[in-house]
Amino acid sequence: MKQREDPDYDKLFKVRPFVDKIKQGFSIIEPEEYHSVDELIIPFKGHSSLKQYVKSKPHKWVIKVFAGAGSCGIVYNFEIYRGKGTVHNDTGLGISGDIVIRLVEGLPKYKNFKVFTDNWFTSYNLITALKNYGILAIGTVRPTRLKGCNLKADSELKKQGRGSHNYRTETERNIIALKWYDNKSVVLASSYKGVSPVEPVQRWSVGERKYIYVPGPDIIKEYNRSMGGVDLHDMLDRIPPP
16 A cells, blocks of 8 residues: 555555456447546445535535446446546646546547537647547537637627527637527537537527527537436436336
């Protein structure tokens, strides 16, 4: 066992062989084309340095797990969050980017495999790094992580109505950033999907109290269809056996 001061100290050293054996079993499964990386929450009230208090969750005391799952809900890789030492591959992308790079290591490179992430993970640098790594990607992204990319203000898109959008393309690496206005605006970055075709998508209208159709760029449709693999796994995991 390494000392706590050692950079390779592992809080999971007692169960590490078991965890590694599970990962080895997951790696045998042939991966799907569409993957998502997201957070899994494990409710936990015991004594552990891994336990965290998350005010916004139904179960306040939890252990966080970052997982990579296919669109059908199968988990192919995971990392238990243990703070600074969660991953050791310092890619310069921050801990969120390092986690994504770690979880896609087992995917075939330059075979058109796609990864979807939310705005805690996504940045322009991550999308670029994945493309250089041979993996295509789409993710919702915080505007502050798109320095120099000036998209229309929310107020301007709101005047144009639901479904309006604005985008910019970085031509050197062919990375697109798009802001789409629905009930509120959302910004996405992509290394392979763009605006066209723009097709109607079904959305709920509070004022009309019914579902309506609004214009949806292709990148929105692709993200909504493929992002939920980890959430699907979490849902299936909580269904009681017959």
